Amino acid sequence: MHPMLRRLDDLAAHLATRPNVIALLGLGSAGVEHDRLDDHSDLDFFLIVDDDAVARYVDDVAWLAAPHPVAWSFANGRNGRKALYADGIFVEYAVFTVAQLAGLPFTGARVIWQRPDAPTGLADRPAPPAPTPYDTAEFHLNEALTNLYVGLHRELRGERLTASRFIQSYAVDRVISLLRLTTDATHRRDPFDPSRRVEQAWPAQVLPLAAMVPGYRGNREAARTTLDWLAARFPVDPVLEAAIRRLLET
Incomplete structure (x- = not known):
């Protein structure tokens, strides 16, 4: 034991x-x-x-x-x-x-x-609730894109810490949600923390975390990697993509 x-x-x-x-x-x-x-x-x-x-x-x-x-x-x-x-x-x-x-x-x-007189079913919980109308690829895609957009504006303002959270945390959570909806990963998913055990689910060539989460000084590179990843796999709106790429070149 x-x-x-x-x-x-x-x-x-x-x-x-x-x-x-x-x-x-x-x-x-x-x-x-x-x-x-x-x-x-x-x-x-x-x-x-x-x-x-x-x-x-x-x-x-x-x-x-x-x-x-x-x-x-x-x-x-x-x-x-x-x-x-x-x-x-x-x-x-x-x-x-x-x-x-x-x-x-x-x-x-x-x-x-x-103890013998404890209520039955203390550890039992009903089935998890059905997915909300917002648990869709379209929703997570557009949330990820707006996370990148807002994060890059904060980076340009000099707010690097909050920028890193939008770009390297919030947007990456949406990427993980997109993979959950569109691939057949068999890892033990944590319903309360989507970041748990993702390395067991998707190899680096599918989910390039080292490039998406490079650290405090790497917001631009992270945003570019995540945007390119999204654009290669999903129908990214050209207007929003162009706006994000302008920020990357600013």
Whole structure:
């Protein structure tokens, strides 16, 4: 068993002795897809407790340290903390009541432990919602183009950081969405973060990330690469393409 999964099991064994804990759910690579857990993973989980116990379990890490000493931690929200065990295992977790859990969007959860009277289906979620009318190739194409256009104007204004976000982040997210809609990639897609595992899905000759995301000083080169990539594969509007190319030459 991977040390991280063993840590989760040891944590569950301790939590089972606490009467105000209802369940422990593994998420991400500690969830149903735990076969992809590796030495670079962190340990994500939800702790489900009685209605009056949330703040106590967020503020106090004694329960977290039961299986192994905690070297560092901080509260990153009303319901959650991040922590580093002394042996290097990094954890991100949140504490909820059953009612709070019911209103949360998540996927791929796995019940590590639950007490006998816990509600059934704590880890279950309905099928993901149907695509919106805007999840189309036309939408993502034009969003990418306008990201390039706005980003280049900000680059010319001297706002290089925000320009890099429009050109090397927002536009690239739209490129990934276009590939998702128009290719048959079989990687495990993260519904909450489109950038996860894209290198496993598309080789560099399909998705030239090194050229699309060259860094802070490379906004013009990145915009040119992404525009050329889009124009070679999709029906780019000539008016908008010409406007972007003028900015590239300014």
